[in-house]
Amino acid sequence: MSSLLRISDVQVEYRSRGNGRVRAVAGVSLDVAPGQIVGLVGESGCGKSSLARVAVGLTPPSAGEVSFAGRPITPLGWRRRPETEIGLQMVFQNPYASLNPRRTIGAQLLDGVPVTVTGAARNARVIELLDRVGMPAEAADRYPHQFSGGQRQRLAIARALAPQPRMIIADEPVTALDASSQAQVVNLLVGLVRELDMGMLFISHDLALVHEIADVTAVMYLGRIVETAPTRELWRDPRHPYTRALIDAVPQIGPTPRLPATLAGEVPDPANAPTGCRFRPRCAHAFAPCGDQPPTLDLGGRSAACWLNDPATAPAAVAAP
């Protein structure tokens, strides 16, 4: 399958206190195909937002490349080419990040409507966008502060749809909302993405939510993707102990209810990332080879960066105490 968004070996570094540098994203590759929903999941601080900002050209990568529909995305390219041409739009956790509090909703939606739509059709497009996200036409004359959090996120989705993008990157789009709005906004977003046959990179710390909506799930830990698989396979048969731990942390209801297991410890600060496998200090299966960083192993339609999947090293894990 050809990819729409291609992230190749991207690194993101920040200046840390003193003269040091922190590598928040340490070599990530990820593809999103047209019409595909890819979920990117991981605990807070693992580098998800840093990766999203690079993917839309808001932050330059320290190394690696991002391309969209075969064209490179760089912050320079982003400025030169209006986002309406790029076809990649972002929905942020906080809708105030994408909605200007001082301008009416209608004016902001109009900004995103392609210039090829002219005259009365422009206003008609605004009304249509509002209708798509379940908001009344009168919303066009109001300001963002006149809406609830859930309504504002609906409006931010309408703003993202205005340029008729081919893909959305949604970074924790419902985390800031109350529980009842969360389900509504996720259903709306996923429904629109499917209906309009767009691609989506859906970033979340909530594996259960990603399980419900994503075709493919990528699991990120401390700046690296540790496992990628079709969502159903990942859930049924995780190949990385971190994925297993995240699944075990989800409460199971139904015929065999199970209490969630907590994942011991916390994500280390990337400034003090462990050598070798970064998950090693928290991993119940750590064995000698984990002192070296595991490569991303191709497991046939899926991949995992864990020595347990390497036939050459795995027997040692069984032998380990």
Ligand SMILES: Nc1ncnc2c1ncn2[C@@H]1O[C@H](COP(=O)(O)OP(=O)(O)OP(=O)(O)O)[C@@H](O)[C@H]1O
């Ligand atoms: N501008 C910055 N300067 C320095 N360090 C940063 C900066 N932005 C992020 N970081 C650090 O990079 C790491 C990854 O942060 P990032 O926000 O990308 O992770 P995340 O998985 O999206 O977490 P969250 O969901 O909490 O936002 C964290 O350790 C964070 O402290």
